[in-house]
Amino acid sequence: MPRWRIRNGVPAALTAAGLLLAGCANPSTGSADDDPTKPVTLKFWHGWSAPGEVKAINASIERFEKLHPNIDVKATGNVTDETINQALRAGGGEAPDVVSSFTTNNVGQYCDSGMWVDLDPFMKKTGLDKKKTFPKTLLDYTSYKGTQCALPFLADAFGMYYNKDAFKEAGIERPPRTMSELKEVAAKLTVRSGKDSYKRVGFMPNFRLYQNAPDRLFAQWGPQYFDADGKSNLADEPKTYDFFKTTNELIEAQGGFDDLEKFRATFGEEMSSQNGFLTGKLGMHLDGEWRGLMLDEKKAKFDWGVAPLPVPDDQADSYGRGFITGTVLGIAHSSKKQNAAWELVRFLTANTNQVVDLANDIHNVPSTFAALKSPRLDADRRFRTFFKILENEHSQALPQSTNGGSYIVSLADLAYSVEAGGKKNLREGLKKLDDQIDADNLQAEN
Structure with missing residues (x-):
């Protein structure tokens, strides 16, 4: 599915x-x-x-x-x-x-x-x-x-698959539960193999990786996409800024966007035997419940587990939530x-x-x-x-829109630029995004 x-x-x-x-x-x-x-x-x-x-x-x-x-x-x-x-x-x-x-x-x-x-x-x-x-x-x-x-x-439902063998090798006792723990564990699991390459990356947040569309991970913050009047709310939602700040910190903690993207290019197709997690190139990975069946069918060569994705530190009591x-x-x-x-x-x-x-x-x-x-x-x-x-009572699905999921496509376009360092004024970019989403929804209604 x-x-x-x-x-x-x-x-x-x-x-x-x-x-x-x-x-x-x-x-x-x-x-x-x-x-x-x-x-x-x-x-x-x-x-x-x-x-x-x-x-x-x-x-x-x-x-x-x-x-x-x-x-x-x-x-x-x-x-x-x-x-x-x-x-x-x-x-x-x-x-x-x-x-x-x-x-x-x-x-x-x-x-x-x-x-x-x-x-x-x-x-x-x-x-x-x-x-x-x-x-x-x-x-x-x-x-x-x-x-x-x-x-x-x-x-x-989306959660986090993790390589138990890699955890044991790095001396990590349990999956991370907060974003600060995720950054720490991701850095510990990351193993370089040369100046600009890797043997393994702890957790790759790059939005073009398999199921890593930004809305999947953003759900861990519980954002409000639209206000009470149905207007796009991303620029006025504080969680949006914390989300992008966190993903950028994850990228920098593991070597930077360019090196991670270069490593991502070595991965095979998502459902192939060269999938990045299946081949041990990812220590942790965001994915849905169907992935476990594939790991079993293709006989993964390591012990693996599943846990909920981490949550922001100031929402630690919501741990267990996920994107639905x-x-x-x-x-x-x-x-x-x-x-x-x-x-x-x-x-x-x-x-x-x-x-x-x-x-x-x-x-x-x-x-x-x-x-x-x-x-x-x-x-x-x-x-x-x-x-x-x-x-879990905190788990979140995307809100419906008369314009379908076009607002998520627009968010992804902005997210690609942000993760690559192309948006220095994030608030300005988000304001333009809100205006675009509102205009698209108005056109769809008419």
Whole structure:
């Protein structure tokens, strides 16, 4: 479920039709007048493409069809958000009924545009209490301005993987819990191999490294991205300055940006056998729960553990928190089989055994309270560390925006410049960033 996957796979003719009709002002509208007990065929589009993941999704559908023999589900995998959006704007018989997305940041657009239907009436009609079923953080990122147009379809939590052998070699007894401890431990773990190269870096904060997008680590500060009026708040948020100060100190404590970037260039692709952490070039690494499965499958040559990411020193009591995101599931506004579609959505997101089975199969975090407590869950304590991160009251997901995740892209652009030393006046840069985000959101609303 990592967000790095490239997904294609819908027939080219359908994609082309979506492109031609993407600008339609009045796409076809569906209905919830169908009888979900009558024979029906549903189209389900999702983004999974790896053989093991597709097998797990197909097994989920088989379980659903056994419970609902009148509903036949036709699944199409490896589908991009772009293709889904084009098809939903076009509407018609070729559009999907049920859709999933790895891009949590787009929920604001799905809800605001009505592209995905409001699920609250379906939950009320069938007695599903969302607040008793799903953790609050997950409900936050699947809704926008009171509209619950999606539900969580498993979750991702981010923590810190660490090389236990390297820790032992450096005389470090436990993972760091605060940012000052992180700087100290990172420096101890860093081993040079020449004037401008390394054998190992303790913790590389560089924002272009794998999952190191700035919002992942920034979540440890618990920032407020927008003020009460919905205006971008990054320049007036003191935590923003402490975040950049800390990442720059981490960089300098391990040799400077240029040397770290040069070393990063020696790493292989994120999911390859030459991954920087897997090859021992990183002593600690920010990543999601799926990484553990890869480390086991590729037989890492060192003992490794998982811990929550450190937190700012003045927020030490929030240790255990982390960045939360996940796959989301919804019903297409154009579907004329919305009651039957809801039965599939309800089963995939709220049936405890189903959620547990899928979480075990693809090594993602369960997304319901009941599933998180199930004795049938994978007992690996390293995997379960991410369950605790998900349930931590301080853990944070990104706030939704009508302009999707474009504000995070803008933040990343600024962050690349800051880490390389290109922004001497940070407040000025952040003010310009706030203005840009506000202008982009205003344009999207209009």
